[in-house]
Amino acid sequence: MTNPVSRTILLFDIERYSDRDDVEQAYLRRMLYDIADRTLDAAGIEETKRLRADRGDSVMELIDADASLTALLRSLLTEAPAQLRAINRMAAKSAQIRLRAVLSIGFVAIDGQGGWVGSDLNHACRLLDAKLLRAALRERADDFALCISDPVHQGIVRHGHPGIPAEEFHPVALDSKNGPLNAWLHGPLPGTTAGDPAGPPARASDATPPSAPAPAPTPSGPGAAFHFSGGAPSFGGSLVAGDQHGVSGGTVHGDVHLGGTEKDGAR
Structure with missing residues (x-):
């Protein structure tokens, strides 16, 4: 050799x-x-x-x-x-x-x-x-x-x-x-x-994992819009119940119960 x-x-x-x-x-x-x-x-x-x-x-x-x-x-x-x-x-x-x-x-x-x-x-x-x-x-x-x-x-x-x-x-x-x-x-x-x-x-062994879905943004501030589909959502321990259609521009439609205070169609 x-x-x-x-x-x-x-x-x-x-x-x-x-x-x-x-x-x-x-x-x-x-x-x-x-x-x-x-x-x-x-x-x-x-x-x-x-x-x-x-x-x-x-x-x-x-x-x-x-x-x-x-x-x-x-x-x-x-x-x-x-x-x-x-x-x-x-x-x-x-x-x-x-x-x-x-x-x-x-x-x-x-x-x-x-x-x-x-x-x-x-x-x-x-x-x-x-x-x-x-x-x-x-x-x-x-x-x-x-x-x-x-x-x-x-x-x-x-x-x-x-x-x-x-x-x-x-x-x-x-x-x-x-x-x-x-x-x-x-x-x-x-x-x-x-x-x-x-x-x-x-x-060489790396594999690209499937992308996880991004977490839903947390609405805040005036004018935030929420859309619900079934059930009664809870915010900070307060219950929002009844037939809710949304919160838009500060206007609440339907019955809202927060900490025991009831406001019907409050503006």
């Missing part, structure tokens, strides 16, 4: 790949390769600086650490979505391709069988498979959802480089068998709209 070396890790995965037949899957794989190649070319990353592993519905790219991470992230935000739009605009519904992507950095070694080994690579794969990232893509009108690791955010995004809007990335904590994984999701969080505040980091 080689010694671990620092790499940029880029992962792409096709949504609902297993739902397609063999012909459609073969087409989607060609489109995935084309999108990955064009995205990396637009970032100025030569083939000699890349290693690719094929996982059927996904591809994994190991990129030399001296390649520009800033240029690659900028290309992921612009070139990858543009390629998807161009492909899907002319494709039949059965051939539409939607992608999840993860960009991370870390140390990776290559074993004697050509396999890739490293906890940083495992971390990136868990981000790609996270329920929250899947939900984010499912809820979006566009065809691309990107998640980046915390080191990528700390090293690149938070510094506000041109073409990389830091405000569009939101912190998330993704559940895994090894505990929560901190990362950053580009675009709105699942269950929100683009204009909603991000709030605290979202968790």
Whole structure:
């Protein structure tokens, strides 16, 4: 096994790949390769600086650490979505391709069988498979959802480089068998709209509870209106009985009994 070396890790995965037949899957794989190649070319990353592993519905790219991470992230935000739009605009519904992507950095070694080994690579794969990232893509009108690791955010995004809007990335904590994984999701969080505040980091296991009905406002002051439907309402221990139709503009219609004092049609 080689010694671990620092790499940029880029992962792409096709949504609902297993739902397609063999012909459609073969087409989607060609489109995935084309999108990955064009995205990396637009970032100025030569083939000699890349290693690719094929996982059927996904591809994994190991990129030399001296390649520009800033240029690659900028290309992921612009070139990858543009390629998807161009492909899907002319494709039949059965051939539409939607992608999840993860960009991370870390140390990776290559074993004697050509396999890739490293906890940083495992971390990136868990981000790609996270329920929250899947939900984010499912809820979006566009065809691309990107998640980046915390080191990528700390090293690149938070510094506000041109073409990389830091405000569009939101912190998330993704559940895994090894505990929560901190990362950053580009675009709105699942269950929100683009204009909603991000709030605290979202968790993959979070579910939006049904909204409880707002409590009825308590009328007060002159001119307050009350409407009753059956029964005799009580206010502060005093009983309002009889055939009440409402209190409007200070006028009480019907019989009112408050603390034993009776006023019939009082004004």
